[in-house]
Amino acid sequence: MLTLISANTGCVRALWVLPAALVLLACSATEPNTARTPAASPTSTVVSASTPSASPTAGRSSTPTPKGTKTPKPPDPISIQALINKKYDGSNLKLARLLGDYGAYKRYLITYRGDGLKISGVMNVPDGKGPFPVLVLNHGYIDPDTYFPGQGMPREHDYLARHGYVVLHTDYRGHASSDNDPNVDYELRLPYAIDTINAVKAIKSSKLRFLDKDRVGWLGRSMGGGVTLTALVAQPGLVDAAVIYASVSSLAADNWKQFYRPSEDRSKTNRRIARTYGLPDKSPEFWRAASPRPYVDRITEPLLVHHGTEDQTCPIRWSEATVRALKADGKDVTFVKYRGEGHTFERQWQRSIERTVAFFDKHLD
Numbered sequence: 001m002l003t004l005i006s007a008n009t010g011c012v013r014a015l016w017v018l019p020a021a022l023v024l025l026a027c028s029a030t031e032p033n034t035a036r037t038p039a040a041s042p043t044s045t046v047v048s049a050s051t052p053s054a055s056p057t058a059g060r061s062s063t064p065t066p067k068g069t070k071t072p073k074p075p076d077p078i079s080i081q082a083l084i085n086k087k088y089d090g091s092n093l094k095l096a097r098l099l100g101d102y103g104a105y106k107r108y109l110i111t112y113r114g115d116g117l118k119i120s121g122v123m124n125v126p127d128g129k130g131p132f133p134v135l136v137l138n139h140g141y142i143d144p145d146t147y148f149p150g151q152g153m154p155r156e157h158d159y160l161a162r163h164g165y166v167v168l169h170t171d172y173r174g175h176a177s178s179d180n181d182p183n184v185d186y187e188l189r190l191p192y193a194i195d196t197i198n199a200v201k202a203i204k205s206s207k208l209r210f211l212d213k214d215r216v217g218w219l220g221r222s223m224g225g226g227v228t229l230t231a232l233v234a235q236p237g238l239v240d241a242a243v244i245y246a247s248v249s250s251l252a253a254d255n256w257k258q259f260y261r262p263s264e265d266r267s268k269t270n271r272r273i274a275r276t277y278g279l280p281d282k283s284p285e286f287w288r289a290a291s292p293r294p295y296v297d298r299i300t301e302p303l304l305v306h307h308g309t310e311d312q313t314c315p316i317r318w319s320e321a322t323v324r325a326l327k328a329d330g331k332d333v334t335f336v337k338y339r340g341e342g343h344t345f346e347r348q349w350q351r352s353i354e355r356t357v358a359f360f361d362k363h364l365d
Helices: 080-085 154-162 191-204 223-234 252-260 264-276 284-289 293-298 316-328 349-363
Strands: 002-004 043-049 091-101 105-114 117-126 132-138 166-170 211-221 241-245 303-308 333-339
Touching: 080 223, 080 293, 091 191, 105 154, 105 191, 117 154, 117 191, 132 154, 132 191, 132 223, 154 166, 154 211, 154 349, 166 191, 191 211, 191 223, 211 223, 211 349, 223 241, 223 293, 241 349, 252 264, 252 284, 293 316, 303 316, 303 349, 316 333, 333 349
Parallel strands: 002 043, 132 166, 132 211, 211 241, 241 303, 303 333
Antiparallel strands: 043 333, 091 105, 105 117, 117 166
């Protein structure tokens, strides 16, 4: 049963069955498979809000510094404000080896440059002349030691390419063939947002003729949902629309408590964080400044949020809180809750991807 509260439900598409090899969604080996939790009949609810924003822009000051006063202290390098102030230089997007021809599209390895690093990834290019709208995909957490190029979201890769979108899946720094950054965990993974921003910059500066540089969107899942939200507040107006699935919290302290604190593998990083930043209970101002939620009034793009009610990895209350913050600032956000669905969206994924394509078709037109 499907309950729609939003006045804007998107379009209905014919059901399409993916090859079995693409149905399994790559996710962290530490994440439980909550999608098999028994529940009542699958139901999804759409909640939409798109009232004009009247709130001031967070993290920016229009008041000049009076003469004789001290120059404002620069933001902490590990903060959203530092990402806002940063200059992005994504460029040199290159197609590398052809990985395969899938009938409706071809799949390539790619590289681009940004922030002094070479970043690898995978790109699906639909058959035809183009130019095609482009979606940059931000994957969830996968152990970098076992990660392979383009890992994560195989269903989305295939479906979106078959529906006429170029799909660029960025590997992030320290993944696959990307250059390494040993401080990513210590920096609360904020550098991943730099990588996806530079992916979009590389697309927009590319000479590849099949890319429609005026129609670009972001799609992020789990940790990648947080990467997407952080990129939206750091660089508003860079893309045309964004979709996030089963996202981590928009507060860095929530994510540290859920994923860092219980991890023995991160004990050394946690000690370093405690020594330099202070843990969330001791340094709440630092942790809030490293979170996108206080800055969501900067977002200018329409946003679609998917989340399952039985998600045990990223509880739905996190997306509920993020959506409340967005609505409070009058942002164009559509929130879809999937009753009985877990973190991996195994039972109602088809409904979600049809909504996703309808959303991008509308906003990237």
